[in-house]
Amino acid sequence: MNQVKNLLGKGVLVYLRVLRIYFYDLSRFYRHSNVKQLFVSEDAFKGRITILYHVIEKGLTMPETRLGFGIPVVNDLMDLLIVYSKEGKDVNILEFKHSAAVLEEYFSFHQERGFDLPKDLIDKYLDYRKVVKSEIPARQLKxxxxxxxxxxxxxxxxxxxxxxxxxxxxxxxxxxxxxxxxxxxxxxxxxxxxxxxxxxxxxxxxxxxxxxxxxxxxxxxxxxxxxxxxxxxxxxxxxxxxxxxxxxxxxxxxxxxxxxxxxxxxxxxxxxxxxxxxxxxxxxxxxxxxxxxxxxxxxxxxxxxxxxxxxxxxxxxxxxxxxxxxxx
CATH class of the missing domain: 3.40.109.10 (NADH Oxidase)
Known part of the structure; x- marks a missing residue:
C-alpha cells in the first residue's frame, strides 16, 4: 500500500476515495429516483403527482391569480392520474386523492369566475372524470x-x-x-x-x-x-x-x-x-x-x-x- 501511495501520491488516493463514495450515492440515485421519468414504482408516481398538484394549488393562492394559469400542468396531472388509476394502483393514498381534489378546485375556481377555459381542456376533463372518481374540491387556506x-x-x-x-x-x-x-x-x-x-x-x-x-x-x-x-x-x-x-x-x-x-x-x-x-x-x-x-x-x-x-x-x-x- 505504501508503494501505491508513493507512486500515486496522497492527493490522487484521496481523490479516488472521494470519487468512489460519490459514485455510491450517484448509483443509488440513478437506480431509485424517477430521473428517467419511467414511473416504475408507486413512489415515483407520488413524487410527480405531488409536484404537479402543488404547482396548481400555489397558483390558486397567488396574490393575483391569473385566470387560465397552468394549463400544461393541469393536462399533465390529468394524464398521470389516469395512467395511475388504470394501472390499478392505490387510489386511496393522500397524494392521489388530494390531486383529484385540487383539479376539481381548479375547474370550479374558473367556473365560479365565469372564465371559459379552452374547449379541448374541458373535453379532456370530462373524459378524465370517467376514469378518475370525482372528489370534493380542495379549498386553499384563507x-x-x-x-x-x-x-x-x-x-x-x-x-x-x-x-x-x-x-x-x-x-x-x-x-x-x-x-x-x-x-x-x-x-x-x-x-x-x-x-x-x-x-x-x-x-x-x-x-x-x-x-x-x-x-x-x-x-x-x-x-x-x-x-x-x-x-x-x-x-x-x-x-x-x-x-x-x-x-x-x-x-x-x-x-x-x-x-x-x-x-x-x-x-x-x-x-x-x-x-x-x-x-x-x-x-x-x-x-x-x-x-x-x-x-x-x-x-x-x-x-x-x-x-x-x-x-x-x-x-x-x-x-x-x-x-x-x-x-x-
Missing part, C-alpha cells in the same frame, strides 16, 4: 394576518402547527435589527461538531433581489413581492473527510428550519425556495453575491411582512404511520 400569527407565543406544538409557507407579502420593509434577531436564533440550530459552518446572505436591494429570483426556479407570481431574500450556504472547508460529503446540506437544512421558525415568531411570512439548479445558475449566483467557491449554496428563503388578508396552499401532510417505523 387567513388574516392576526389569525396566522395568533400562536406565535404558544407552546411549541401549537406554534409549529401554525406555520405555513407564505407567498404573499406587503411592501413594508423589514428592519435590519429584526432580521438580525432571526439570524441569531437560527444560529442556535445544531451544527456538526459545533463547527458553525453556515453562512447567510441577506438581500434587500431590489435590483439584486430581482437578479437572484431570475436564477431560482419556482418563485413566479410572488417572488417579486418579497422584501428580503436569504441565501443560505455552508463552508465546506470545515469538513475533514469524505464521509462528511453531505453534512453541508444537513446543517443548512437545520439552520433553515430554525430561521423559518424565528421569522414566524417575529411575525414575518416566509417561503423556502429550492436551489435545484444547474452549474451555470449556481456560478451566476456566486458571481452576483460574491459567494466564495468553498461555500455550497443550499437554498433561498423569501420573506416579508404579510398583508391583512392572504391565502396559503393547503398542502396536506401524511399521517405519522405513513413515514415512521418504530423499533421497540
Amino acid at each position: 387567513f388574516t394576518r392576526d389569525q396566522y400569527f395568533k400562536s406565535k407565543n404558544e407552546p411549541f406544538e401549537q406554534f409549529a402547527l401554525s406555520r405555513y409557507s407564505c407567498r404573499n407579502y406587503s411592501q413594508e420593509e423589514i428592519p435590519n435589527d429584526i432580521l438580525e434577531k432571526c439570524v441569531k436564533l437560527a444560529m442556535k440550530s445544531p451544527t456538526s461538531c459545533n463547527r458553525q459552518l453556515n453562512r447567510i446572505y441577506v438581500v434587500k436591494n431590489k435590483e439584486t433581489r430581482d437578479e437572484v429570483l431570475k436564477l431560482q426556479y419556482g418563485n413566479r407570481g410572488f417572488g417579486h413581492l418579497a422584501s428580503t431574500l436569504f441565501i443560505l450556504t455552508a463552508n465546506i472547508s470545515y469538513f475533514q473527510g469524505v464521509n462528511d460529503r453531505n453534512e453541508s446540506y444537513i446543517n443548512t437544512g437545520m439552520f433553515a428550519m430554525s430561521l423559518l421558525n424565528a421569522l414566524h415568531h417575529y411575525e414575518i411570512g416566509a417561503c423556502p425556495l429550492n436551489w435545484s439548479v444547474d452549474h451555470k445558475r449556481d456560478q451566476a449566483l456566486r458571481e452576483l453575491l460574491g459567494i466564495p467557491d468553498n461555500e455550497r449554496i443550499g437554498l433561498v428563503i423569501s420573506c416579508g411582512f404579510l398583508p391583512d388578508h392572504f391565502e396559503i396552499a393547503s398542502s396536506p401532510r401524511l399521517e405519522v404511520n405513513n413515514i415512521a417505523k418504530f423499533f421497540n
Whole structure:
C-alpha cells in the first residue's frame, strides 16, 4: 500500500476515495429516483403527482391569480392520474386523492369566475372524470394576518402547527435589527461538531433581489413581492473527510428550519425556495453575491411582512404511520 501511495501520491488516493463514495450515492440515485421519468414504482408516481398538484394549488393562492394559469400542468396531472388509476394502483393514498381534489378546485375556481377555459381542456376533463372518481374540491387556506400569527407565543406544538409557507407579502420593509434577531436564533440550530459552518446572505436591494429570483426556479407570481431574500450556504472547508460529503446540506437544512421558525415568531411570512439548479445558475449566483467557491449554496428563503388578508396552499401532510417505523 505504501508503494501505491508513493507512486500515486496522497492527493490522487484521496481523490479516488472521494470519487468512489460519490459514485455510491450517484448509483443509488440513478437506480431509485424517477430521473428517467419511467414511473416504475408507486413512489415515483407520488413524487410527480405531488409536484404537479402543488404547482396548481400555489397558483390558486397567488396574490393575483391569473385566470387560465397552468394549463400544461393541469393536462399533465390529468394524464398521470389516469395512467395511475388504470394501472390499478392505490387510489386511496393522500397524494392521489388530494390531486383529484385540487383539479376539481381548479375547474370550479374558473367556473365560479365565469372564465371559459379552452374547449379541448374541458373535453379532456370530462373524459378524465370517467376514469378518475370525482372528489370534493380542495379549498386553499384563507387567513388574516392576526389569525396566522395568533400562536406565535404558544407552546411549541401549537406554534409549529401554525406555520405555513407564505407567498404573499406587503411592501413594508423589514428592519435590519429584526432580521438580525432571526439570524441569531437560527444560529442556535445544531451544527456538526459545533463547527458553525453556515453562512447567510441577506438581500434587500431590489435590483439584486430581482437578479437572484431570475436564477431560482419556482418563485413566479410572488417572488417579486418579497422584501428580503436569504441565501443560505455552508463552508465546506470545515469538513475533514469524505464521509462528511453531505453534512453541508444537513446543517443548512437545520439552520433553515430554525430561521423559518424565528421569522414566524417575529411575525414575518416566509417561503423556502429550492436551489435545484444547474452549474451555470449556481456560478451566476456566486458571481452576483460574491459567494466564495468553498461555500455550497443550499437554498433561498423569501420573506416579508404579510398583508391583512392572504391565502396559503393547503398542502396536506401524511399521517405519522405513513413515514415512521418504530423499533421497540
